[in-house]
Amino acid sequence: MPAAWQRRGYSIAAMRRQARAALPRPVFDFADGGAEDERTLRRNEAAFAEYALLPRPLNGAAARDQSLDLFGHRLSLPVLLGPTGLAGLFWPDAERAAARAAAAAGTVYCLSHGSVCTLEQLAATGAAPRWMQVFIYRDRSFTRELAARAQAAGDDALVLTIDNQLLGNRERDLRNGFSIPPRFGARDLAGTALRLRWLARMRRDLPRITFGNYVRPGEPADIRTLAGRMAGLLDPAMNWADVDALRRDWRGPLLLKGVLHPAEAAEAAARGIDGLIVSNHGGRQLDGAAAALEALPGVAAAVAGRIPVLLDGGVRRGADVVTALALGARACLIGRPALWGVAVAGEAGVAHVLDIYRREIDRAMGLLGAARLADLGPDLLFRRQQGMPPCPTSRSSTATSISTTSPVSATPG
Numbered sequence: 001m002p003a004a005w006q007r008r009g010y011s012i013a014a015m016r017r018q019a020r021a022a023l024p025r026p027v028f029d030f031a032d033g034g035a036e037d038e039r040t041l042r043r044n045e046a047a048f049a050e051y052a053l054l055p056r057p058l059n060g061a062a063a064r065d066q067s068l069d070l071f072g073h074r075l076s077l078p079v080l081l082g083p084t085g086l087a088g089l090f091w092p093d094a095e096r097a098a099a100r101a102a103a104a105a106g107t108v109y110c111l112s113h114g115s116v117c118t119l120e121q122l123a124a125t126g127a128a129p130r131w132m133q134v135f136i137y138r139d140r141s142f143t144r145e146l147a148a149r150a151q152a153a154g155d156d157a158l159v160l161t162i163d164n165q166l167l168g169n170r171e172r173d174l175r176n177g178f179s180i181p182p183r184f185g186a187r188d189l190a191g192t193a194l195r196l197r198w199l200a201r202m203r204r205d206l207p208r209i210t211f212g213n214y215v216r217p218g219e220p221a222d223i224r225t226l227a228g229r230m231a232g233l234l235d236p237a238m239n240w241a242d243v244d245a246l247r248r249d250w251r252g253p254l255l256l257k258g259v260l261h262p263a264e265a266a267e268a269a270a271r272g273i274d275g276l277i278v279s280n281h282g283g284r285q286l287d288g289a290a291a292a293l294e295a296l297p298g299v300a301a302a303v304a305g306r307i308p309v310l311l312d313g314g315v316r317r318g319a320d321v322v323t324a325l326a327l328g329a330r331a332c333l334i335g336r337p338a339l340w341g342v343a344v345a346g347e348a349g350v351a352h353v354l355d356i357y358r359r360e361i362d363r364a365m366g367l368l369g370a371a372r373l374a375d376l377g378p379d380l381l382f383r384r385q386q387g388m389p390p391c392p393t394s395r396s397s398t399a400t401s402i403s404t405t406s407p408v409s410a411t412p413g
């Protein structure tokens with residue numbers, strides 16, 4: 001019999017509501033919020049509503065297959081867990097819990113540079129496939145060091161995040177006085193008994209929370225020192241030469257995360273990058289940036305199938321995943337939904353979140369008339385502003401220009 005939280009957590013939005021009730025306000029907002037006016041944060045989700053699906057139910061299939069190959073691994077669903085720093089704030093040992101849930105579900109877990117556990121501790125779980133996310137640091141040898149550690153730990157891919165070289169201006173954190181380590185007043189914990197349960201659960205871990213990968217022997221390991229050092233480490237002058245250097249150092253799939261511009265996408269493919277993640281960091285960095293989904297068609301057109309294109313930002317429904325795949329993404333990543341899952345019930349909560357996506361994708365594919373992910377193409381979509389493609393039997397003068405294979409344009413919105 002499902003637990004109460006599982007019954008109440010019937011959708012990603014319902015899991016978010018439970019996470020909001022379970023976490024102190026500053027902790028919930030740290031994950032939930034975006035930069036400045038949160039325009040890009042809202043735009044990520046809203047962009048999916050700009051597209052409508054055109055079902056072909058007579059292409060019915062008794063069972064749908066949502067598995068895919070990605071960098072030599074067979075994944076059982078096109079939803080991966082993206083990197084989220086300080087996940088260990090939401091549940092004790094959250095990163096390892098989430099990685100185990102991802103592996104059990106047959107998908108990828110990508111560890112953040114800013115994880116609480118170290119990349120070696122994550123590797124020791126044996127959970128796979130496992131990706132590691134890094135930045136370009138002022139001290140390039142630190143980027144090389146992290147890549148070498150990930151290689152030694154047997155990580156399956158390296159993700160270079162390029163949209164975080166300056167820290168985003170997260171005003172919810174400023175309003176809430178969010179600090180690391182977190183400090184709470186009675187007001188932050190008021191409201192639900194669940195927040196006190198979070199405090200009890202985290203009591204042992206909170207004082208020890210730190211950025212595990214940055215701890216160096218003989219140096220202070222407290223999070224305040226490390227956070228200060230980390231912000232100073234990021235180099236806004238990063239450029240393609242750094243990408244090339246990492247390409248030479250890392251033996252295995254190398255992905256760029258935070259690509260929105262088609263010219264950068266084309267350049268990356270030409271320089272031997274193995275995959276792209278179309279992303280605006282979940283609206284946490286440049287407020288006013290395009291929604292990931294808006295940028296996807298341009299990026300997909302620029303790489304023209306040479307390397308896989310993934311997408312994250314605002315993916316909250318199976319139909320969102322289906323929409324992104326129809327527009328050229330190989331798979332999607334999620335950030336906040338996995339954190340909501342882990343905040344509600346640890347490993348079981350993340351498993352539940354992945355299960356929601358799996359069930360919704362299956363239902364959407366079934367209703368759409370798609371038996372395999374390869375069946376998802378732009379012919380199954382139209383964009384609201386462009387209007388529904390005219391009916392081929394109408395006497396409209398545009399009827400001759402109707403393309404039943406691509407009613408959606410391949411240029412960014």
Ligand SMILES: Cc1cc2nc3c(=O)[nH]c(=O)nc-3n(C[C@H](O)[C@H](O)[C@H](O)COP(=O)(O)O)c2cc1C
Nearest residue numbers: 031082083084085112161281282313314334335336
């Ligand atoms: C709390 C939090 C921490 C994050 N930390 C990182 C990080 O360390 N590295 C990174 O590349 N992206 C980070 N991201 C961005 C996510 O990887 C992802 O791009 C974004 O959350 C996707 O949007 P979604 O949350 O709408 O799914 C973080 C996001 C959140 C919410």
